[in-house]
Amino acid sequence: MAQSIRKVGVIGAGQMGSGIAHVCALANFDVKIHDVAADRIKQSLATINGNMARQVSKKLISEEQRQAALQHIKPAASMDDFGDCDLVIESATEKEDIKRKIFTELCPSLRPDAILATNTSSLSITRLAASTDRPEKFIGIHFMNPVPLMELVELIRGIATGDQTFEASKEFVGKLHKTIAVSEDFPAFIVNRILLPMINEAIYTLYEGVGNVEAIDTAMKLGAHHPMGPLELADFIGLDTCLSVMQVLHEGLADSKYRPCPLLVKYVEAGWLGRKTQRGFYDYRGEKPVPTR
Numbered sequence: 001m002a003q004s005i006r007k008v009g010v011i012g013a014g015q016m017g018s019g020i021a022h023v024c025a026l027a028n029f030d031v032k033i034h035d036v037a038a039d040r041i042k043q044s045l046a047t048i049n050g051n052m053a054r055q056v057s058k059k060l061i062s063e064e065q066r067q068a069a070l071q072h073i074k075p076a077a078s079m080d081d082f083g084d085c086d087l088v089i090e091s092a093t094e095k096e097d098i099k100r101k102i103f104t105e106l107c108p109s110l111r112p113d114a115i116l117a118t119n120t121s122s123l124s125i126t127r128l129a130a131s132t133d134r135p136e137k138f139i140g141i142h143f144m145n146p147v148p149l150m151e152l153v154e155l156i157r158g159i160a161t162g163d164q165t166f167e168a169s170k171e172f173v174g175k176l177h178k179t180i181a182v183s184e185d186f187p188a189f190i191v192n193r194i195l196l197p198m199i200n201e202a203i204y205t206l207y208e209g210v211g212n213v214e215a216i217d218t219a220m221k222l223g224a225h226h227p228m229g230p231l232e233l234a235d236f237i238g239l240d241t242c243l244s245v246m247q248v249l250h251e252g253l254a255d256s257k258y259r260p261c262p263l264l265v266k267y268v269e270a271g272w273l274g275r276k277t278q279r280g281f282y283d284y285r286g287e288k289p290v291p292t293r
């Protein structure tokens, strides 16, 4: 029998951490959520509340389920609060040094048998695992954005990930009613290995003046039936995350076809990170999103 998971910790209360806490709570797991800034945790709880209310209004869940799920989520003021968790999922900013620092601070607080997972979009699971005290209990559980709506989760084993860890993670994801795609531990795994170069190419298409933001997004929505245009999707993911993934692909696979578009670099340097900062390829500060190019 796989190791049973009942209490889940989430580190990083951004868009993904909030989504992960949301789906775990709806599946009756007890959830604790932590971030560097206490304000972020408050914001995250409000976002989860709002997103669950949206699900109630669409009749996807009942009001009772929403109330019960909200009771399952508690803020974690420090790493010590994760001492009774069976699984902790790290979902902080896509930077290796940030994630390593979190693991160094977190591991002494964890039970020896606790599983440690990362929601990284691209980084080596094997390398991250090596920075912890439990490589055999370390795994990649990669959710898709927006977590409550997307059906897929990628599972990625590092070289040392144990069978028990893998089986327990599989069982956990099953309880969230998500479908699993197993990926080998290579830069950006499966979804982002394919999706992010497409988004990067859309940004090159903009950079080289082949089309403007509106033309590129309309072309891919109506011409290829994508639910969002690639630039709208880049803003949705976060341009900082898009750039980090392209850098990992470029460095990890040493192929110039993964070179991040200079225009993507410029937007990130400007702090125009997409929806989360109200400006990216679109400006979200008004009533309707307005293209910035």
Ligand SMILES: CC(=O)CC(=O)SCCNC(=O)CCNC(=O)[C@H](O)C(C)(C)COP(=O)(O)OP(=O)(O)OC[C@H]1O[C@@H](n2cnc3c(N)ncnc32)[C@H](O)[C@@H]1OP(=O)(O)O
Residues within 6 Å of the ligand: 051, 052, 054, 055, 120, 121, 143, 144, 145, 146, 147, 148, 149, 150, 191, 192, 195, 227, 228, 233, 237, 241
């Ligand atoms: C980068 C990585 O590592 C991996 C990734 O995740 S890559 C990204 C993968 N995701 C995609 O490709 C998403 C592509 N887009 C889609 O599939 C669809 O547009 C969608 C599912 C996101 C929205 O579908 P829709 O039926 O149009 O949803 P709709 O009810 O109109 O709501 C759209 C809005 O709610 C969000 N949303 C809807 N329900 C939600 C919920 N329960 N929880 C959280 N967000 C929700 C949407 O993102 C969007 O936000 P705003 O209203 O704030 O603008």
Ligand SMILES: NC(=O)C1=CN([C@@H]2O[C@H](COP(=O)(O)OP(=O)(O)OC[C@H]3O[C@@H](n4cnc5c(N)ncnc54)[C@H](OP(=O)(O)O)[C@@H]3O)[C@@H](O)[C@H]2O)C=CC1
Residues within 6 Å of the ligand: 011, 012, 013, 014, 015, 016, 017, 034, 035, 036, 037, 040, 091, 092, 093, 094, 095, 098, 102, 119, 120, 121, 122, 142, 143, 144, 145, 236, 237, 238, 241, 276
């Ligand atoms: N965006 C997406 O579509 C997807 C992202 N992912 C991955 O999920 C992870 C999170 O991404 P996402 O939620 O989009 O990013 P966000 O920027 O929305 O959230 C990241 C959060 O982590 C916080 N954080 C930074 N450092 C620490 C720390 N030391 N301890 C605790 N929290 C910290 C940030 O705080 P502050 O802002 O104050 O720095 C922020 O609140 C990344 O690894 C990303 O690659 C995976 C799938 C999809």
